[in-house]
Amino acid sequence: MQQRHSTVQVMTMRVLIIGLFAVLASSLTRAQQPNAAEIIRDLDIANQSRFENVLGFTDIEHYAVYRGNDQLHPAAEMTVRTTYKKGTGKTYKVLAQSGSSLIQKLGLQPLLDNEKAINDPAKVSQSWFTSENYRMQLKPGVTQIIDGRTCLAIAITPRHKAPNMIEGTLWIAAGDHIQVEVEGVASKSPTVFAGTTRMMRRYANMSGYAMATHARAESSGFFGHTVVTIEYTDYHFQIRSAK
Numbered sequence: 349m350q351q352r353h354s355t356v357q358v359m360t361m362r363v364l365i366i367g368l369f370a371v372l373a374s375s376l377t378r379a380q381q382p383n384a385a386e387i388i389r390d391l392d393i394a395n396q397s398r399f400e401n402v403l404g405f406t407d408i409e410h411y412a413v414y415r416g417n418d419q420l421h422p423a424a425e426m427t428v429r430t431t432y433k434k435g436t437g438k439t440y441k442v443l444a445q446s447g448s449s450l451i452q453k454l455g456l457q458p459l460l461d462n463e464k465a466i467n468d469p470a471k472v473s474q475s476w477f478t479s480e481n482y483r484m485q486l487k488p489g490v491t492q493i494i495d496g497r498t499c500l501a502i503a504i505t506p507r508h509k510a511p512n513m514i515e516g517t518l519w520i521a522a523g524d525h526i527q528v529e530v531e532g533v534a535s536k537s538p539t540v541f542a543g544t545t546r547m548m549r550r551y552a553n554m555s556g557y558a559m560a561t562h563a564r565a566e567s568s569g570f571f572g573h574t575v576v577t578i579e580y581t582d583y584h585f586q587i588r589s590a591k
Contacts, residue, residue, distance in 0.1 A: 382500055382522065384486035388479050390525035395476040398557040404433045404586040405559075408443070411459070413451050414575040424451035428460065438467040459576070466512055475512050477527060482506055484518070491522070494529050495552070498522045509535040514547055527551050527558045534565075544568075555585050 407430050412422040424447030428440045440460050445452055466475050474481060482504045490501040499519040506513035516532015534545040545567040551558040563578040 382486060384484075387486060387500065387502070387520060387525050388484050391484075391520065391527065392478045392480075394526060394558065395473075395478050399434075399473070401588040402432075402434065402555075402557060402585065403588055404431070406431050406582075406584050407559075407580050408582040410579045410581075411456050412577050413447070413455055414577075416573055419575065422447055424448045424456060426452065426456045432467070435469055437469055437472070438464050440464070455574075455576070462511070475510075477504065477518055477530065480507075481513070482518075487517075492519060494519055495550070497528055499528050504530075504532070506535045511536050511545075516547075521553075524553075526553050554583055555587055559583060 409428050409430050411426045411428070413424045414421075415423045424445070426445040427443045429443055430438055430440055432438050440463075445456075466472065485503045487501040487503055492499050492501065498521070500522050502518045502520060503516075504518045505515050511534050513535040514530055514532040515535050516530065518527060519529040519531075520527050529548065529550050531548040532546070534547055545565055547563070547565045549563040550561050552561045553559075560578075560580045562580065565576045567574055
């Protein structure tokens with residue numbers, strides 16, 4: 349009888365221990381789950397902080413246009429120096445260009461003009477990846493390693509349609525919630541001649557802010573298959589001094 353009582357006690361203890369471990373595992377899993385509201389809030393804060401504290405910067409941007417199936421030889425290229433000043437926006441100085449003059453005129457120059465218009469201080473905030481401009485939803489359990497950083501996936505849908513607004517996925521660093529990459533399709537075609545445009549832009553953490561390092565846009569339309577790539581290098585910043 350004593351032996352049976354001891355056996356029951358052991359079994360009860362095992363059940364309690366197993367239950368305790370289950371509770372601890374569940375609590376740990378919940379603690380490890382990223383907080384979607386916190387991530388979106390951090391994105392909103394980061395965009396506003398960059399706007400307020402980056403007083404200016406320059407960089408070198410290389411644009412290349414590829415046509416048809418030839419992804420090795422650009423049909424046109426352009427290298428520009430971009431200058432950004434808070435309160436003024438962006439200006440561009442062409443350093444070099446080559447290839448089709450028609451593509452330069454009808455493709456690359458309008459692209460620069462569009463970037464300048466987007467960065468007009470009066471409306472630049474309309475293109476930020478913020479909850480005001482996008483409906484955002486964290487994709488539970490979806491991660492990816494990008495440039496050595498573990499990234500979380502956020503599904504984004506523009507609240508208004510524009511050629512520079514993307515419907516797709518925003519990848520943000522799991523640690524500091526800085527945006528690392530965005531990929532998807534333009535919510536609106538840039539011209540009546542262009543079909544669906546797939547877009548991607550990669551960012552790096554520079555001076556505490558997400559800055560573009562590479563971009564790619566691919567479309568098929570009236571003029572056939574076209575790919576535009578942009579490489580961003582040689583950044584120099586003017587940052588607001590901490591008080």
